[in-house]
Amino acid sequence: xxxxxxxxTSATPSPRDHxxxxxxxxxxxxxxxxxxxxxxxxxxxxxxxxxxxxxxxSEVEAGPQTVSRGRRRISQGGAEFLTVTLQHRGxxxxxQDGRQALVGPGGFTCxxxxxxxxxxxxxxxxxxxxxxxxxxxxxxDDELRAVTGTAFNGGSGTSGLVAGYLEQLAxxxxxxxxxxxxxxxxxxADLLAALVHERRGLPVQRSAQDARSMLARIxxxxxxxxxxxxxxxxxxxxxxxxxxxxxxxxFRAEGTTVSRWVQRERLERCRxxxxxxxxxxPVISGVARRWGFVSPSHFSRSFRAAYGMSPRDWQAxx
Numbered sequence: 564x565x566x567x568x569x570x571x572t573s574a575t576p577s578p579r580d581h582x583x584x585x586x587x588x589x590x591x592x593x594x595x596x597x598x599x600x601x602x603x604x605x606x607x608x609x610x611x612x613x614x615x616x617x618x619x620x621s622e623v624e625a626g627p628q629t630v631s632r633g634r635r636r637i638s639q640g641g642a643e644f645l646t647v648t649l650q651h652r653g654x655x656x657x658x659q660d661g662r663q664a665l666v667g668p669g670g671f672t673c674x675x676x677x678x679x680x681x682x683x684x685x686x687x688x689x690x691x692x693x694x695x696x697x698x699x700x701x702x703x704d705d706e707l708r709a710v711t712g713t714a715f716n717g718g719s720g721t722s723g724l725v726a727g728y729l730e731q732l733a734x735x736x737x738x739x740x741x742x743x744x745x746x747x748x749x750x751x752a753d754l755l756a757a758l759v760h761e762r763r764g765l766p767v768q769r770s771a772q773d774a775r776s777m778l779a780r781i782x783x784x785x786x787x788x789x790x791x792x793x794x795x796x797x798x799x800x801x802x803x804x805x806x807x808x809x810x811x812x813x814f815r816a817e818g819t820t821v822s823r824w825v826q827r828e829r830l831e832r833c834r835x836x837x838x839x840x841x842x843x844x845p846v847i848s849g850v851a852r853r854w855g856f857v858s859p860s861h862f863s864r865s866f867r868a869a870y871g872m873s874p875r876d877w878q879a880x881x
Contacts, residue, residue, distance in 0.1 A: 581607045592621055594641025594676045601627035613736045616748035620733045624689040631681040642677035645697045653688030662712030669717040671726055673710040691733045698818045699752040702759050709762035721761050725754045742786045746779045778813050789829055792855045796821045829854040830869050837878040847874045
């Protein structure tokens, strides 16, 4: 599970080693964290996750516990992410940036994984956690402090719009195709950026919105042409009536490059096909060709680098 998160995952630790497995599952799903369990209930909980573009949506139900992220855990990775936690059952207390927020059902909080925080759950709880790159919001880390360590009401105003959209997105995540998922994830980032700007008393940056809209159109085009082995930045830019230079600038703002993003999406579709039941298992070389990989050896090396095992091993364990 720590190698790659499948489209749908769920785990229930056994009574004997549930604490250790739960800690590993929480850290693998979100970012490296410390977990302290309270009480002796077993099993400790379940996590179910899905991915929409760069947005990971995780439903969590568990018993009393405290999760924290200090400097040591931050150094282990994940500092580039923002997590938004929508509370459904129980209460929680989030401490970050010198503020404490007590949140109940219907409310939500935001945590910047690049800075220390503590989240306490004193009772059985159920939450939906949305994890996305901070870069997707187009705001600075300093601006992001306006929403951390703060409880937001999910019933009205901009925060109500954010909560309602995220809740509906989580409820229907399984029904969206990859292209639609990417666009909806970008909308979630736009809404969160609007919330940040509102809290800071700043106007929404129109240019940032335009760039994200253009990026969504580009990603949609790429996803429809992933199977073409000669798909290139020049072709992508020409089809979307922009310069190659501007194309590279859009992807740099997302913390990646055009080529890396295209390869990641190709690998993800190959991974999904190779996860089919053994009775209908596809031929590995055919899957690679279908998603634009000309060289089987290049595909194998890329797959291993991304998922920590060969395509054949992945298919065998699915």
